[in-house]
Amino acid sequence: GFEALDKSSVGWLVILDRIVKLIFYYFHERAWFASNFGVIKPKNGKEIEEEQPYKKDRLSESFEQMITTVLIILFFIYLSL
Structure with a gap:
């Protein structure tokens, strides 16, 4: 079987996990924001996003997360x- 990890090792493992997820999430959001997925372009060329009752800016939401x-890491x- 496996031996139990001490408190310090588990803490560093969680910190590493959070940092890796933060990096992946950052690049995922950058790619998503750069894509035009979900944006409707009418014939006049101006971009119109789908109507939603309340939509936060994706970058500010990403910053909050x-x-x-x-x-959490701290x-x-x-x-x-």
């Missing part, structure tokens, strides 16, 4: 000390 992830660093 990145800040949240950084705070919390796990604190726990692993």
